[in-house]
Amino acid sequence: MPRTKSDPPLLDAMHAEFLGGPVAINVASRDEARVPSIARAYGCRVAADRREVVVFLSRRRSTALLRDLAAGAPVAVVFSRPKTHETIQLKGARVRIRPLAAGDRARMLACGAAFATEIIALGYTESFSRALMAPAGDDAMAIAFTPDAVFEQTPGPKAGQRLEPGP
Template sequence: MAGPTYATPTGDQAAWRDASPKPGCLPIDLVAFVQGGVAPILGVRTPDGRPLVGSAVACRVREMRVLRVFVERRRHEALLGAVAAGSAIAATFSRARDHRSIQVKAPAAQLGDPSPDDLPEIARQCGLLLDELLELGYTRPQAIAYTAFDPDGLAVVEFIPERAFTQTPGPGAGAELRR
């Protein structure tokens, strides 16, 4: 009987190196990962250079290259203000079951509103994360609180990643992913 498999920075490097997306497109593995019920976190800087971090709700990929990350407006007014002011952005996506984490960076992002067809996909992704948290031993109230969101209070942070890094714990964490 095979034991559990764990994510590693080496595995992230191999998956990225072996990917062969069309020019200007993200690897399919990354697209599936960021839309697969992971926990997204955004990092930006205020105009005076102060770092801001905020948890996001979900992510959708448009045209295999544009990340659309959904955040709650009320909780993240300062973060959204920094995006509007032109901050560079880093988004880290982490999977609960094995801590596989990928970070992407862009020099700037745009703000927008979710479209009606975004809400079922956001709910699907939150449902996947909720199920995973329950499997890991979170209580139902904890998992529900972690994945809850106000569908009427979401904003979209949209950007095209220019660089990607493995943030999965282990030797090689922090290395840039390159083809």
């Protein structure tokens, strides 16, 4: 049954906090022939009502992905925290592609810095960690979507389980 505005949001407050935390973010779509496309994202913002998720991409590093999303293909986004392996995947039927809005750039840089700090503490070198998050630069843009499914993907027995909204 299609979800309506009156349904509770799929994401609970803990999820929303997790998505905006020190997580690796990878975005996927596919073309008409069902050939997948993939790109890294450099940060995330969840709307106050938790019905919209925005992730930030580098335009030139996401050419195939943006082509597929612009053609109206669905999106899948995985968020994984290296320190805990905690992982969830969101899916959305389509995305809105738009330039960064006010506050987005600062948000993206903060996400990148937090992620770099976390992986440096895990033993990755500083030069690697900074280089990994550096592409969050001038060609950044945003994609926004409404999650219509949330999956637990932390390695282990519950991996793959579809998460339902809380009461």
